[in-house]
Amino acid sequence: MNQIPFQDYYPDHMAHCYGCGRLNEHGYQIKSVWDENNPEESVAYFTPKPHHIAIPGYVYGGLLASLIDCHGTGTAAAAAYREAGRPMDSEPALRFLTGSLHVDYLKPTPLGVTLEIRGRVKEVKRRKIVIEEWIVAEGVITVRGEVVAVQVPEQLVEELLENTGK
Amino acid sequence: MNQIPFQDYYPDHMAHCYGCGRLNEHGYQIKSVWDENNPEESVAYFTPKPHHIAIPGYVYGGLLASLIDCHGTGTAAAAAYREAGRPMDSEPALRFLTGSLHVDYLKPTPLGVTLEIRGRVKEVKRRKIVIEEWIVAEGVITVRGEVVAVQVPEQLVEELLENTGK
Numbered sequence: 465m466n467q468i469p470f471q472d473y474y475p476d477h478m479a480h481c482y483g484c485g486r487l488n489e490h491g492y493q494i495k496s497v498w499d500e501n502n503p504e505e506s507v508a509y510f511t512p513k514p515h516h517i518a519i520p521g522y523v524y525g526g527l528l529a530s531l532i533d534c535h536g537t538g539t540a541a542a543a544a545y546r547e548a549g550r551p552m553d554s555e556p557a558l559r560f561l562t563g564s565l566h567v568d569y570l571k572p573t574p575l576g577v578t579l580e581i582r583g584r585v586k587e588v589k590r591r592k593i594v595i596e597e598w599i600v601a602e603g604v605i606t607v608r609g610e611v612v613a614v615q616v617p618e619q620l621v622e623e624l625l626e627n628t629g630k
Numbered sequence: 631m632n633q634i635p636f637q638d639y640y641p642d643h644m645a646h647c648y649g650c651g652r653l654n655e656h657g658y659q660i661k662s663v664w665d666e667n668n669p670e671e672s673v674a675y676f677t678p679k680p681h682h683i684a685i686p687g688y689v690y691g692g693l694l695a696s697l698i699d700c701h702g703t704g705t706a707a708a709a710a711y712r713e714a715g716r717p718m719d720s721e722p723a724l725r726f727l728t729g730s731l732h733v734d735y736l737k738p739t740p741l742g743v744t745l746e747i748r749g750r751v752k753e754v755k756r757r758k759i760v761i762e763e764w765i766v767a768e769g770v771i772t773v774r775g776e777v778v779a780v781q782v783p784e785q786l787v788e789e790l791l792e793n794t795g796k
Binding site for chain 1: 643657688691730793794
């Protein structure tokens with residue numbers, strides 16, 4: 465795979481997210497790309513740590529929700545650039561935050577394997593993009609989810625950062 | 631507050647959850663109780679760490695989803711004992727896992743303050759309990775969520791643990 469992950473295009477002040485920020489050394493650093501074999505779908509891989517459990521041997525639902533969350537906002541950003549016919553490093557930047565998150569836990573997700581998180585654009589309306597997602601463990605879909613990602617004006621991001629003195 | 635938190639009643643093999651297990655030293659160890667001033671509501675307090683951010687100064691949505699998740703299943707278990715008129719240390723144990731999780735992010739949640747996570751039973755049907763929840767930061771509701779918690783037969787828990795050799 466030669467693609468640069470969506471999250472690696474995030475500018476520095478948007479790159480501290482615990483789920484997907486390349487500058488958050490304590491975080492999950494999720495990396496998402498378009499599937500080269502099926503460009504309508506995005507994909508990310510993640511291997512939970514031994515302590516990321518709900519019960520021994522099975523992955524914690526809150527982590528699975530985090531994977532759905534960040535893979536969703538990443539896919540939404542990539543989809544917005546694609547929709548606009550623009551490369552992801554072009555300006556002005558298109559930023560997305562999570563408006564809402566829904567996760568259905570279909571089966572227990574086994575620990576000790578690399579999980580595949582997949583996403584597909586379900587709906588694009590103005591500043592809102594809905595991404596449907598699913599998580600696959602050893603060939604079995606264990607989780608389905610949906611993220612409503614909301615495009616955030618750059619000005620709001622700047623205001624938020626100013627308020628915190630960053 | 632003199633109550634024992636709901637999660638401290640979980641038996642050892644259910645006490646390793648990354649969100650709420652007292653035996654998971656890397657986890658969040660969320661503790662929930664009934665609100666003494668309003669026994670229809672449960673409450674938990676949590677102070678995110680500096681790296682639990684979405685953007686600098688604001689709490690990561692995946693962590694907020696985790697708080698909703700574990701406070702929800704904890705409240706569901708406590709509600710099931712209450713409904714049955716039984717103390718939480720009585721047998722057989724009533725165990726709940728998350729069937730589905732929904733989170734609406736209403737506003738950015740500020741970092742650096744203790745968050746209050748509140749829950750209320752919305753619906754009880756046979757083995758399913760729906761908990762509605764909200765998160766308060768400095769007096770403002772920033773997140774609303776809902777957990778559908780599913781009662782798990784003790785036998786299934788034992789099978790899952792046997793499968794993983796625990």
